Amino acid sequence: MKRALRLVAATALASTLSLGGPAQAREMEMDGARPSALAMFGDALIVRPVMTVATVGGAAVWLVTLPFSAIGGNTGEAAETLVKDPAATAFVRCLGCTPRQHERLRAEKRVAQANDE
Template sequence: MNLFRTSAAVLALTTGLLALPASAEVVPPNASGDPMYTANAPTGYRMAGDVLIARPLLIGATVIGAGLFLVSLPFSALGGNVGEAAHELVGVPAQEAFVRCLGCTISGYRED
């Protein structure tokens, strides 16, 4: 096959795949009874993507944020916003990485 035919085949397949309609995700009911978790009801693919991609990136962001916090600590101490800097650079990525349920998009937990 020459280059033109290969390029035409790849273009045709790509165009065909992009023309497919997007299908809506059907959320199965959850047995936990928690309305917050039932609203999210993560699927297996979302959980696998969360474990393999999102959590390692968020843990890396937490480590990088901690390093940036240490570098900016003298300046934030002079400015009087150490707490805000710690929360935004370390706390937010750590909360997303360690508190959010597996596959969920809403972080945190409810305190009743």
Template sequence: MKTFRTAAVIATFSACLLTAPVQAANNGDELYQVEAPSAFSMIADLVIARPILIIGTVAGAGLFVVTLPFTAPVGAAKHSAKSFVVEPARAAFVRCLGCTETGRYQDDNQ
């Protein structure tokens, strides 16, 4: 009986969490006005996309270090850092779960 109650509580809590984007869209939260992702896209983003993007960020940091001797003398180190590290990190850590665009991050230098 305890297993059933635990499963019911977890299912109820999960259902409440999955309705948070809908509630945020109704409250005028600008992050969710752009997109209101479905539960399936949130799960796929959490399980598949985020780990790949985090691995891409680490690999991009390694590539940035390798290319630094070639990009620093010509002044392109900032551009390569943005391409190799910042953009994958922004996609992995700044955008909302299940969204395709970044959320609240505003880059003034674009």
């Protein structure tokens, strides 16, 4: 009985380990894919307006906390977190792209420009 249980456990472990690689490869492949129409639609109607409001709200919070940030010497970090990051998400990132997709597309454009020069 123990021998059969060991055999079943070893088979289950081997199949689990062997099936993980293709799933991971598929996920990596999907990261480079262009955004779908649904992703663009959701980004335009939900994410962009929310991040625009977050940018304005972050700027207000940054201004209110600016004296304390100046005393602590971290005004740049506060501006980056409260204003620059939400603004980049709202206004710079491609429509429907995840941050990873956006960075990949930017890198591809830089490589293409470098090859053209």
